[in-house]
Structure formats: C-alpha cells, structure tokens
Amino acid sequence: MGEPRPERADARRNRLRVLEAADRLFTEHGVKNVSLDAIAAEAGVGKGTVFRRFGDRAGLAVALLDEREQELQAKMLNGPPPLGPGAPPVLRVEAFLEAYLELLDRHVELFMDSENASDGARYRIGSYHLWHRHLAHLIEAARSGLDADYTAHVLLAPLAADLHNALRGQGFDLERLKAGLTAVAKALLPT
Numbered sequence: 001m002g003e004p005r006p007e008r009a010d011a012r013r014n015r016l017r018v019l020e021a022a023d024r025l026f027t028e029h030g031v032k033n034v035s036l037d038a039i040a041a042e043a044g045v046g047k048g049t050v051f052r053r054f055g056d057r058a059g060l061a062v063a064l065l066d067e068r069e070q071e072l073q074a075k076m077l078n079g080p081p082p083l084g085p086g087a088p089p090v091l092r093v094e095a096f097l098e099a100y101l102e103l104l105d106r107h108v109e110l111f112m113d114s115e116n117a118s119d120g121a122r123y124r125i126g127s128y129h130l131w132h133r134h135l136a137h138l139i140e141a142a143r144s145g146l147d148a149d150y151t152a153h154v155l156l157a158p159l160a161a162d163l164h165n166a167l168r169g170q171g172f173d174l175e176r177l178k179a180g181l182t183a184v185a186k187a188l189l190p191t
Contacts, residue, residue, distance in 0.1 A: 111161035
C-alpha cells in the first residue's frame, strides 16, 4: 500500500479554519454548548465539510486537542530556547511545564474529556508518553542521580486535567499554578 496522499492546500485551509473556529467557540461557550452548525458558520464552510472531516463534535474536539499538542511538540523539539533545544535542562523543564499549563488551562474541558474517556486513559495516550520521555531526558541531564523516570511522572501529576479544573474552581489562578509547579521543579532539580 502506498503512502497517504498529502493534504490538498484548500482542504488544509478549511481544516485550519474549522479548528480555529472551534477553538474560539469552545473557549467562549464550552465544548458541550457549541453545535457543528455554529462551527461551520463561524469557519465559513459548509456543514458537510465539518461532518466529512471530523464526524461529530467529539471528533472535532479530539482533532483540536491533537493540533494544539502537536504545536507544543514542535516548539519543544525545534523551537527557540528555553522551550526548545539550546537552554540548560532545568530551564527547559520549567519552560515545558509553563507551556503545558497554558495549553491545559485554555483547553481543560477537552483534556478532561480525553483523559477521562476510560480508566487510566491519560497514561495510555501517546502525548503523555512523549511529555514523560521529554521530561525524563531533561531530568537525567540535569541531575543524573535522580530517578528521572519517576520524577517525570511526579512533575506531570499536577498537570492532570481534573486536578487543574478543581484547583481553578478553588480560586487558584494560572500564575499561582505556574509558580507552584516551577517551585517544585526547582526543588527537585536545583541549578
């Protein structure tokens, strides 16, 4: 079987317009309060285009979360320091944790749906494994005597969507969450 055909330029533009429209509307109204009709109208495409591409609102939500996670991955792997290569490991860990917190905060409802799809779903999805390996690699480089594998899980634990949502509901603002998680990272990985 041959390689998949590349996405046509017009199909890519439409996909990105739909994802951007969904992002705006989900943020303004909540995922469960937005219809595919509203997203299609906001994106300036036909309803059939959205249905053919994403199937339903859940499929669109998964695609949006995947797109945002891929953007973060690209910045980690090829972006400028400190999130990307070229900065000391501890600074990269802190930059990643802050970037992930921002992503989580903006899309907490999508993350909650994704992570709670079934028992332990958070730990089986590919992106969690990537985040974990990335942190473990940086931790090993920063402090070789530490159990990097376990410590990466420790740093990812506060990034669970249900905990994040609960803390935000208790009045924790994003800056407080960033400061707290950065303090934990600094305590584990002193410079």
